Amino acid sequence: MNIETVRGYFKDSRTVAHYVKAVANIGLWESEKRIFENWLDRDDRILDLGCGAGRIAFGLRDIGFGQVEGADFSEEMVVEAREIAEHFGASIPFCREDATCLSYGEEAFGAVVFGFNGLMQIPGRTARRAALSEVFRILKPGGCFVFTTLDRDDRLYRVVFKDGANYDHDVERNPNLIEEGDRHFSTEHGTTFMHVPRRADVAEDLEAAGWLLLDDKMRSEIARERTEVSEFSEDCRFWIARKPTR
Ligand SMILES: C[S@@+](CC[C@H](N)C(=O)[O-])C[C@H]1O[C@@H](n2cnc3c(N)ncnc32)[C@H](O)[C@@H]1O
Numbered sequence: 001m002n003i004e005t006v007r008g009y010f011k012d013s014r015t016v017a018h019y020v021k022a023v024a025n026i027g028l029w030e031s032e033k034r035i036f037e038n039w040l041d042r043d044d045r046i047l048d049l050g051c052g053a054g055r056i057a058f059g060l061r062d063i064g065f066g067q068v069e070g071a072d073f074s075e076e077m078v079v080e081a082r083e084i085a086e087h088f089g090a091s092i093p094f095c096r097e098d099a100t101c102l103s104y105g106e107e108a109f110g111a112v113v114f115g116f117n118g119l120m121q122i123p124g125r126t127a128r129r130a131a132l133s134e135v136f137r138i139l140k141p142g143g144c145f146v147f148t149t150l151d152r153d154d155r156l157y158r159v160v161f162k163d164g165a166n167y168d169h170d171v172e173r174n175p176n177l178i179e180e181g182d183r184h185f186s187t188e189h190g191t192t193f194m195h196v197p198r199r200a201d202v203a204e205d206l207e208a209a210g211w212l213l214l215d216d217k218m219r220s221e222i223a224r225e226r227t228e229v230s231e232f233s234e235d236c237r238f239w240i241a242r243k244p245t246r
Contacts, residue, residue, distance in 0.1 A: 001123045001176040001184065001193045003073075003100070010052075010074040014189040019052035020080050026232050028059030030223035032115065036060060039144050039214075039240050044110025047071060049099055049135070050118025054081035057092050060113075071097035099131040104138040112139055114147040117236055120195045124178050125205070128195070132209040141245040145211065148236040150196040152181055154218065156235070157196050169196075202239060211241035 009015055028036075040046060042065050048057040051070030060068045070092060072078050081094040097103060099114065100122060112135045122128045135145050152161055160169070161181075167174050169183045176184050181196045199216070206213050216239045219225070 001178065001182070003098070003123060003127065005176075006121050006123065006193050007073055009190050009192040010072070011076045012190055013076070015187075016053065016074070016076045016080055018189060019055065019077060020084070022055045022232060023053050023058055023084055026055060026229060028056065028063070029219070029225055029229050029233070031219045031225065031238065032056065032059065033063060034223055035146055035238055035240065036065070036113070037063070039146060040065065040111045040113075042066065044143070045069070045108070047104075047109045047112045047138070049097070049112055049114045050116075050121075051081060051094065052077050052116075054084055054092065054094065056113055056115045057081070057094075058084065058088070058090065061090055061092060068092050070094040071099075071102075073098045099134060100127050101130070102134045102138055106137055107140045108138045109143060110140055111144045111146070114145070116233060117148050117150060117194060119147050120149050120197065121193060123182070123193055123195070125195075125201075129205050129209060132205055132211070136209050136211065136243055139243045141243050143243050144214070145239075145241045145243070147239050148219070149202060149239065150194065150234070151218065151237045152196045152198045154235070154237070161196070199237070202237075206239070206241050210244070212244055214240045214242050216240065 045067040048070040051057050051072045054070050057068045057070040070081055075096050078094045078096050085092045171177045171180055183194050183196055216237055218237050220235045
């Protein structure tokens, strides 16, 4: 499993169609809305990284965030997001960007969001740490980074990973996996990858990249989600980190 295999999944027309539908049918999760309203500033330039077709970017705009942009490493997602923006007359720039190597300048954004576990779809801890450093670089001092992950310490994943014989997460037998916590999973659109981290590992990676961890909570502790949101996405952990001021 490498970054190109993951990108292949997110370039597939069935995956793209799934995320296009999510813009209209899912919108912002209640938990996302509460986190964004609590931690992000409506006047800041905000990047929705791993934006897909723009579900979060359009949602932010709808609740009054005026300077939103989106970026994704799938050109196909970016094309759809641009078409939706044009359709709604929304001036949201969408660009093709790889989170591990961003083209934005230093301190370009007031806040960055990497929603719906996108950071954990980057294979390899070194590459995920590179993304954490890149987001740090493009954020202004004092700016917030909001992202989500699944959680290997949570009840559901403790049970899933307890089954050591499962080929989908058995690092010893499955050549597509790199590290413990990696999970290979199939959806109706194909096969993809997700790293399911332990809470302590994410906290350690944030600290190593210079972040201050402000808060982290399971989605279920933040809000009760609509049925369609729960069907679209399982419970996950929200992370809010700040780039220290000088
Ligand atoms: C689970 S989808 C979420 C899409 C969208 N944020 C949403 O919630 O509907 C994860 C997104 O992250 C993007 N992604 C994964 N790895 C990435 C990387 N290294 N750089 C940029 N985007 C990436 C994928 O192309 C995909 O669109």
